[in-house]
Amino acid sequence: xxxxxxxxxxxxxxxxxxxxxxxxxxxxxxxxxxxxxxxxxxxxxxxxxxxxxxxxxxxxxxxxxxxxxxxxxxxxxxxxxxxxxxxxxxxxxxxxxxxxxxxxxxxxxxxxxxxxxxxxxxxxxxxxxxxxxxxxxxxxxxxxxxxxxxxxxxxxxxxxxxxxxxxxxxxxxxxxxxxxxxxxxxxxxxxxxxxxxxxxxxxxxxxxxxxxxxxxxxxxxxxxxxxxxxxxxxxxxxxxxxxxxxxxxxxxxxxxxxxxxxxxxxxxxxxxxxxxxxxxxxxxxx
Numbered sequence: 001x002x003x004x005x006x007x008x009x010x011x012x013x014x015x016x017x018x019x020x021x022x023x024x025x026x027x028x029x030x031x032x033x034x035x036x037x038x039x040x041x042x043x044x045x046x047x048x049x050x051x052x053x054x055x056x057x058x059x060x061x062x063x064x065x066x067x068x069x070x071x072x073x074x075x076x077x078x079x080x081x082x083x084x085x086x087x088x089x090x091x092x093x094x095x096x097x098x099x100x101x102x103x104x105x106x107x108x109x110x111x112x113x114x115x116x117x118x119x120x121x122x123x124x125x126x127x128x129x130x131x132x133x134x135x136x137x138x139x140x141x142x143x144x145x146x147x148x149x150x151x152x153x154x155x156x157x158x159x160x161x162x163x164x165x166x167x168x169x170x171x172x173x174x175x176x177x178x179x180x181x182x183x184x185x186x187x188x189x190x191x192x193x194x195x196x197x198x199x200x201x202x203x204x205x206x207x208x209x210x211x212x213x214x215x216x217x218x219x220x221x222x223x224x225x226x227x228x229x230x231x232x233x234x235x236x237x238x239x240x241x242x243x244x245x246x247x248x249x250x251x252x253x254x255x256x257x258x259x260x261x262x263x264x265x266x267x268x269x270x271x272x273x274x275x276x277x278x279x280x281x282x283x284x285x286x
Contacts, residue, residue, distance in 0.1 A: 008060055010139035012038060013053030017067055023276055024071075026189040032182060035066045046086040067164055075207040079084045095153035097215040098207055099131040102272040105279050106246045107269055110190050113242045113281075114140050121184075123236065124148070124194060125177060125191035128215060130158030130170070133189060146186075148175035151214060178232050186237045192246040194218040194223035217246050226255055230262050237284040249276035256280070 017032035021071050033044045039055075039062050040046070055063065059227045070076060077083040079096045083090055085099040086107060090173040092098055108254065110174045114120050124133040127147030137145040139228070149155050158228045169277040173180040202208055208216060218225045226245065233243055243264065245253055259267050272278035 002178055008054045010040075010047055010053050010055065011053065012068060013055060013060065013063055013208065014047065014051070017063070021196060022072060031070065032067075034076060034080055035070065036063060037062045038066065039095060054136055059106050061172050064083060067255060068234045073206065073209060077207075078210060080250060082127075084216075085129075085131040086138070087163055088131075088134060088138070090129050090131055091164060092129050093153070093157055094210060095151060096129040096157050097192075097211050099129055101279055102274070103132065103274075104135070105270060106190055106192060106244060107132055107139075109279055109281055110188055110242075110244050113188050113244075114143055115141070116140060118142065120144070120187040122146070123184075125188040125189065126150075126215070126225075127158050129162045130155050130172060132192060133158070133170050133172070134161055134165055134167055134231055136190070137167050138165065141169055143169065144204045145170040146181060146184075147172045148177070148180055149196070150174065151212070152175050153220075154215075177228060178236055181236060186236055186241065187238055188242045189233060189237055190244045191229060193229060195225060195247050195251060196220045197222040203205055216235075221254070222251065223254060223258075226268075228249075228256050233286055234262060234264075234286070239285065241284050242281060243284060244279060244281040246279050247277075249278070252277040252280055 014032050014150055020030045021028035021031050033047055036047055037044055039059050077092050078094055081091055083092045083099050086104055122136055122143055122145045124147040127133050127149045130147055133145045138159045147158055155172050155174055162170050167239035194216050195218050198217050198219055256267055258283050265285050266283040269277050270279050
């Protein structure tokens with residue numbers, strides 16, 4: 001094998017790609033392999049089994065283009081079109097927020113409020129890719145889940161994910177928060193609404209700069225979505241029902257004040273795996 005051939009091998013390109021991505025990625029080897037799998041249309045196991053296989057010049061050029069896009073900050077999930085959430089591979093596009101691991105806490109806490117042996121109804125506000133709706137629906141087959149979003153493009157992604165996962169106890173509707181569920185009541189309402197302040201520099205960094213602004217920007221202080229939800233949420237929750245909201249690490253106190261003003265009870269804040277205040281749950285009593 002000549003030096004030129006070695007330079008075109010899967011193993012060598014993965015080493016080079018890992019070195020390039022290490023500058024800013026927490027998982028450079030994984031990302032290098034995901035991009036190579038995209039080029040070859042093969043699983044990662046194939047790359048491990050055949051590191052000596054040569055890339056064609058066209059494949060090598062495509063891999064280098066993908067590396068440049070990733071180095072420029074483009075999210076790996078948008079490049080591969082897939083993001084795993086709650087052990088489900090979900091399709092994602094630039095029309096939806098990329099599901100984050102910390103959002104699994106919202107699912108975990110919601111499931112604790114949903115008995116497995118009872119018929120329940122759940123509303124997921126701002127469903128995006130459908131990640132939260134689908135995770136809850138899969139774990140609670142007797143529960144009817146409705147996910148709403150104002151974005152038609154996002155709803156198309158969510159419906160596609162429901163078909164992909166073969167989950168049929170979920171429905172997705174176009175809605176500005178509660179508009180499409182007027183007159184309906186739910187045992188649990190969950191939401192991962194926009195909660196980033198409009199002037200937050202993080203909107204211009206990392207994955208966020210590529211994600212839909214509609215799914216992130218919540219005005220000055222990042223509280224606009226919470227205010228809009230809490231003005232109406234009590235009309236859609238059964239007595240003794242639960243409301244669970246994901247939020248930023250510094251927003252639990254202003255959110256608590258909003259909840260207390262609306263007479264919610266049993267307000268509890270839960271921390272994510274990184275130790276950040278991430279999900280607030282409360283009970284609607286009246």
